[in-house]
Amino acid sequence: MTAVAGRHRLPEAVPTGDVPPPALPPVRRGRAGLLLAALGVGVVVSTLVSAGQGQLDVPADQVLGSVLHRLGVDVLPLPTHPQGDNTLWQVRFPRVALAVLVGAALATAGALMQGLFGNPLAEPGVVGVSVGAALAAAFVIVFQVTLLGAWTVPAFAFAGGLVTTLAVYALSRADGRTEVVTLVLTGIAVNAVCSAGLALMLFLGDTAAREEIVFWQLGSLNGTRWAHVAVVAPCVGIGLAGALALSRRLDVLALGDRAARHVGVDVERVRVAAIVLVALLTAAAVSFAGIIAFVGLVVPHLVRMVVGPGHRVLVPASALGGALLLLWADLFARTAVAYADLPIGMLTSLVGGPFFFWLLRRTRRTAGGWA
Amino acid sequence: MNAPLVASGVGVELGGAPVLHDVDLEVRLGELLVLVGPNGAGKSTLLGVLSGDQVPQRGTVTLDGRRVASLRAGELARRRAVLPQENRLAFGFRVVDVVRMGRAAWAGRPEEDRDDLVVAEALRRSDVTHLAERVYPTLSGGERARTSLARVLAQETALVLLDEPTAALDVRHVELVMAQARELAAAGHAVVAVLHDLTLAAAHADRVCVLADGRVRAVGAPRAVLTADLLSTVYEHPLEVVDLDGRLLVLPHRHPQEALC
Known part of the structure; x- marks a missing residue:
């Protein structure tokens, strides 16, 4: 079997000594490292700032002091307000932690989905995967399913997300590619069907279930508890690790299915893995935070503009960027209007909608009319 | 053989x-x-x-x-490596990154050490070294075709x-x-x-x-196969095969005054 393997190097590929090998352009590691470091610092600082803001203000140094105190280090002042420490650990920290996790999950799911579809407009919210996951979760709320305890909602959301992702993929794919128009129209169709299902759940539910579903349709991190964080964190961890493991093969998928197979990527396996990861990440985000659209569209796109489309940087940078975006969106949602908690999904759609439109026009133009 | x-x-x-x-x-x-x-x-x-x-x-x-x-x-x-007729790319990778994709099958093997050398050589052979930093979707059709050829060469x-x-x-x-x-x-x-x-x-x-x-x-x-008879039948158009100083030319038959142009 080795007759054709291994010994067919490019002629003269090995330098002969007198001819220096042609120089390759430098790999832009510096820029990627800088972006990742900046985003990482941004997430940490924003977490401390965000946790201190609210009806009861705690300065950032006291927030950090409280965290360090729990870790056994007493160098910074503790919160001076008698309820300060309690508020931080019972209300703020779980909420902020969920914002970080959900933001990272949504942005990573977006980056994965765009790589999978080879289309910069693919996003769980846009193509209906979020609503699909939400529908399955609403089912749990309305019929009070409890067979898996705290994991019931995420498990159903995962199943719903998986079915919708598979459906969108199967419906929008032709000749190994997904065209913009097909993808967007498929998204409309899937969103319509899943929204109808959600409407049915609203109709069937009692008043309490209705209220829960409506608020959660709008997307909100209000009322987050540590128990929620404990469920979401492992899902996001697995999703992120899987996305990182796939990253090099996702790059090659940009060549299209056929050429990706020619250079040795098992396209079917990458596809299945990516679909499962998208469903897992979307379910993790949707389960307790509801529908928060466009994060997966905006963040990977901005990252690509800075460091290019390579997934080895795109995936971690999107995760950090998504976390950062949602931290600030949530801070705005709960502090913009006194004594009110704005729905965060409304905010992201308000900004993301026009962005999507701009991206759609731009993609049509640069892709030479293949829309 | x-x-x-x-x-x-x-x-x-x-x-x-x-x-x-x-x-x-x-x-x-x-x-x-x-x-x-x-x-x-x-x-x-x-x-x-x-x-x-x-x-x-x-x-x-x-x-x-x-x-x-x-x-x-x-x-x-x-x-085996394949150069397809159509060479699309979904995202704005640089030419050098596209050529590097040709090395995907060698990842995690000893041959991976040669990646940089092979990619540089493939770029040179396809005459796209000067385009290495350019973003693929901004290239002309011919430049894309040569970049894809470099990717194929890099596959070794x-x-x-x-x-x-x-x-x-x-x-x-x-x-x-x-x-x-x-x-x-x-x-x-x-x-x-x-x-x-x-x-x-x-x-x-x-x-x-x-x-x-x-x-x-x-x-x-070529000399045995590319005959006027066979080609004219196969292409359903009269073709001439001319030997010009040892080089074989295949010409479609046109009006007499055009035949030698």
Whole structure:
């Protein structure tokens, strides 16, 4: 079997000594490292700032002091307000932690989905995967399913997300590619069907279930508890690790299915893995935070503009960027209007909608009319 | 002669219509085999069958004695590279990154150490070194085709399959690409190319395979195969084959005053 393997190097590929090998352009590691470091610092600082803001203000140094105190280090002042420490650990920290996790999950799911579809407009919210996951979760709320305890909602959301992702993929794919128009129209169709299902759940539910579903349709991190964080964190961890493991093969998928197979990527396996990861990440985000659209569209796109489309940087940078975006969106949602908690999904759609439109026009133009 | 890739009795139907009938073909190391034939003759389908993209309904394609269909994507990619007719890219990767994708099958193997050297050499051979930093979707059609060729070269495989590698290229780059194909063959690779230009085929091929209506009409040295009789029949248009100082020219028959132009 080795007759054709291994010994067919490019002629003269090995330098002969007198001819220096042609120089390759430098790999832009510096820029990627800088972006990742900046985003990482941004997430940490924003977490401390965000946790201190609210009806009861705690300065950032006291927030950090409280965290360090729990870790056994007493160098910074503790919160001076008698309820300060309690508020931080019972209300703020779980909420902020969920914002970080959900933001990272949504942005990573977006980056994965765009790589999978080879289309910069693919996003769980846009193509209906979020609503699909939400529908399955609403089912749990309305019929009070409890067979898996705290994991019931995420498990159903995962199943719903998986079915919708598979459906969108199967419906929008032709000749190994997904065209913009097909993808967007498929998204409309899937969103319509899943929204109808959600409407049915609203109709069937009692008043309490209705209220829960409506608020959660709008997307909100209000009322987050540590128990929620404990469920979401492992899902996001697995999703992120899987996305990182796939990253090099996702790059090659940009060549299209056929050429990706020619250079040795098992396209079917990458596809299945990516679909499962998208469903897992979307379910993790949707389960307790509801529908928060466009994060997966905006963040990977901005990252690509800075460091290019390579997934080895795109995936971690999107995760950090998504976390950062949602931290600030949530801070705005709960502090913009006194004594009110704005729905965060409304905010992201308000900004993301026009962005999507701009991206759609731009993609049509640069892709030479293949829309 | 060492023939690692063998198609025997290959038959393919696409959407109920037969596209290839009982095709037997050997692809040999150290030679450039050119597939020619009129539109719809089955050239691209045959290339697809040889590359493993298409599993034939009848007959077999074997690579070193193993059925191509049974090889995994990675195993296959370390043995054969394919230059498709169409070269799209979904995202704005740089040219150098696209060429690096050709090394994917060698990741995690000792050959990976040679990645930088091979990529640089492949860029040089396709004359795209100066474009290395450019973003692929901003390139012209010919530049994209050459970048894709560099990706194919970077794969370093014994078998190289090229589907119309010269379609979008200017004269200089047509010659450059054909010279690369010849050099690969001289270095012991097996190269298969689909070409439309019969004069080009005559000039560079070691062997020519003439396909028509999904059947192999002739295989052999250009001078033996590219005859006015066979070509005129196959292309359903009168063609002349002229020997100009030892170079074979294939010309379509036109009005008398145009014939020599």
